[in-house]
Amino acid sequence: MENSQKALVLLRQIIRSTDMQDKDISRSTGLTPPQLMVMQTLRENTQLTTGELAKEMVLTQATVTSILDRLERKELIARERGIEDKRKVWVSLTEKGVELMKGAPTTQQDIFVRNFEDMQNWEQSMIVSSLERIAFMLNAQHLDAAPLLDIGELDRSQQEYSKN
Amino acid sequence: MENSQKALVLLRQIIRSTDMQDKDISRSTGLTPPQLMVMQTLRENTQLTTGELAKEMVLTQATVTSILDRLERKELIARERGIEDKRKVWVSLTEKGVELMKGAPTTQQDIFVRNFEDMQNWEQSMIVSSLERIAFMLNAQHLDAAPLLDIGELDRSQQEYSKN
DNA sequence: AGGGGATAATTTGTATTTCTAAGTATTTAT
DNA sequence: ATAAATACTTAGAAATACAAATTATCCCCT
Structure with missing residues (x-):
């Protein structure tokens, strides 16, 4: 198999x-x-x-708002109007939220780190630079391809998430 | 920064x-x-x-069924009862479905492949083996961690996707 | 043969995610 | 000071996602 195909499958x-x-x-x-x-x-x-969260997660603000509503109802996050800019809403974990995130969620990362650190230093470096290469390529690609794909948008017949 | 942290961020x-x-x-x-x-x-x-699709996508069969309903309505896929085992339902792309997938979807992969193939051979090999290493680690990790995480399930208070 | 359990898919019912469009409040720029 | 821009929320609708129940079929065992 081609290297590029292998890489795609692995990704x-x-x-x-x-x-x-x-x-x-x-x-x-x-x-x-x-x-x-x-x-x-x-x-x-x-x-x-809220906006920063939306950008980070690649979702609309409206979507994030509704997710935050539920997390707030469970008292895992807190919202606070900005003082210096009152349009903004600052979101943070509550005590309870921090507590919840102390358990399982870290476990997976810990396992990863442990396994990763068991590797030889040269291999760690190799992996990091490989990942850098891939991350860079994929990121550039998103920026490049977006305009390309828009051409196809002219004749699409079944558009709109909310209408399928 | 630690190599392991770098790797996590890049991933x-x-x-x-x-x-x-x-x-x-x-x-x-x-x-x-x-x-x-x-x-x-x-x-x-x-x-x-349907079941194979569900497994591949890590979703329940019920979810896949409803996605298939909509794709079938758009005539992009076809369902066919199994002959040798009539419980099974074989799903495949229709002509129209194949046509749709010929356009944009490949573009991104093509760009990736083109960029990838522009690299030196030694670098391609390095990346492939790095990805192999990571893929293997993450896969093993899922298997290892699942039982661990289940311990935490005993005292979870706000369980169930469908009740939040 | 024929019933009981397992398997494959669907149906049902509900919560959640996600979007667009419209609305509110606030800030910035002219 | 007013218009445009920004930050967020609300409203409404389609799609996703799950568990539980249902239907149909298969497979095994006596």
């Missing part, structure tokens, strides 16, 4: 694995995958606005 | 990029992301049963 495997892991964590925390993603993002950033 | 970037790409393709084909995933899976496998 799909990697994405599938992380997807399954996310579902494991979802189940063990009692959160849905999007809710979990909000929690994870907040764990790493302390405080974010 | 997240990679997943985010592919996620954005999928959304681009979704928009250009007029399919939702899950619908697209069914189509892509079928493009690679010619014929699959």
